[in-house]
Every structure is written in C-alpha cells, then in structure tokens.
Amino acid sequence: MSKLGKILYTEDEIEKRIKEMAWIIQEEYPPEEDLVVLAILKGSVYFLSDFTRALKRPVLLDFLSIGVKRDTERNRIITYVKDLSIPIKGKHVLLLEDVIGTGLTLGTILQHIESFSPKSLKVLTLLDNPKKRLLNVTVHYSLFTMPDTFVVGYGLDYEEKYRNLPDIYELKMR
Template sequence: MHQDIKEILISEEEIEKKCEELGSIINDHYKDAKDPIIFVALLKGSVPFLARLIKYIDLDIEYDFMDVSSYAGTETTRDIRILKDLDRSIKDTNILLVEDIVDTGHTIKAIIKLLENKGAKDVKIVSLLDKPSRREVDVYADFIGFEIPNEFVIGFGLDFNEKYRHLPYVGILKDEIYQ
C-alpha cells in the first residue's frame, strides 16, 4: 500500500470482478442493438476503467474520448470546460458514457446535455464509483460499480493533482496530503 493511503477502499480484485459483472449487465442491456454502441470515456480518470471494462464486452462497440475539466484541487469549480471534444459525429448513436466517479453530478449533467445536443439517440452512464452523498444535481448512473462514502479517493484513474492515478486499487487519501 502506498504511504499516502489511509485505507484501501476497493481492491484490484474487487474492481476486476465488478468490471466482469458490469460487462455482463451492459451486454444484456444492449444485446438487441443494431448499431455499434459508442463508449465515450472522460479523460483521464476513466481510462483504466474503460480498459478493464471492455475486456468483458461482447458487443459491436467503438470508443472515443472527451477531456473535460471542472476541478481545482479537491473542489469542483462548477465551470465545465471542454478541453478535447469527440473526434466523430454521434448523431443518431447510442452512447455509453464511461466515468470514473459520479460525485456532485455537475460534470455528468453538462456532458449529457452536450451529447444530446450533438444528436445522440440515447445516452447511458456507467460509472465505477458513485458518491451519492455529494450529489448536487439530479443525475444518476445507469450502471454503477461501487457506491462509496464521502471520502477523498484516489487510484485506478482517480487523482489528486495528477498523482496516484496508476495505483491498481481505489484508496482513501490521508487527510494531511490534501488539506
């Protein structure tokens, strides 16, 4: 365990098992889809989750990335900035938005609206983590890996000032590191 971690909240093994489970649920949900499902991953945090999840997807899929910013340090700014947009048209497509964590909901809500304005036929959300105690807007993931308490978590794509993304588990960062 990394020296800056207070506790491992979700182990690498638990993440793997949950990705397999989510893959099965997603496969079942989209089994009758005629067109490819476009997985849209939000950079950078969702990349490890996307990579692990798609191992268990038995559908015709494509994927693309968006880079959005809404955090400064540990707090959301509520100012959603698009740093990298999609590389393709999504008009009349089914989108599965891949997110590392749904926290306040502001980012997800803004991205859903943007994707719908671009003409997506349907937008669903799969999130590795859900932190409902911090929700400020009415938005929820369709497919959720783990519901977590209101702790500052890092690892498996989640960061604090770009550090800790590489950890293979989700851990709780020691308070003294970010306060």
C-alpha cells in the first residue's frame, strides 16, 4: 500500500525552474546549429513538453524507451525498447532525464548515445539525487536536488500511477 506524502515541488516551482533553465540552455547553443532534445520515456514526457515549449529556438525531438531488468541494485540489464529515430551525428544533443540516482542506467544510456557521434552531449535532469550516486556521471543541469525519498507526479510514477499529478510528491510506502 502507498500513500501520497507532502508536496516536494509545486507546479509553480517546477514551471519557474523550467523557464530559468530554458533561458540558460538556449544561450549556450548556437541558434544556427541543430539542437536535439532527447527524452527517456515515459517519466520525462511532461518535463520534455514544458521544457521545449519554454525554449525560444527550433529543436529536434526524439525519444528512447528502455527496459531495465534488475538482479540487484548494482546489476542491471538495459534493453532499448525504442531507439533513436533521427540521426544525431554532428548535432548537439541534450538528454532530458526525470530522476538521476545511482547513475548506472544513465551511464549506459550516455555510452549508447555517444556511439552515434553527436557534436556534444549534455544532461538535464528534473531531479538529481546525488546521495544515491554509485557511478560518477556528469549532470550538466539540474532543476532540483531531491531528498533521498521516493517521488511521484509530474511524469514520475509508482506502478504506472500518479504520473498525471501536476506537483511532485513524496510517496509513503506502507
């Protein structure tokens, strides 16, 4: 059984940080060069939608969908359910991630994306949980540093539920 706990980040706080981050990021990429914004399905969909609408420049969008089988917290097998659809060779790529914890899954995804030879590859996360980090991955941009708790809402789920909530909540497990 699970129960919603306190709101950690409100819809207004998320919107404000997205607008701030969009301004910062669009200043870093030359407007005449392609920027591919790549999101990991499903958790990043709301974030992707709001973030790309806040950018005042053209972008190309693509998605990865992964499957993760876990033997233990440190032993994961990642499969690509949906791989890249557009060529990214020689293009700037900004990877949007919902939550970065251990860094193990992200490290594997970054290696996969790098195999397509983008001009640059940076990571933007909605929530960063550096206390969980096991692999030293570079997170270039982060909207929030989260407490070490399980969260839902704004695309984040528990058993495919709660994604549609506009705020991000702590989820209490019982």
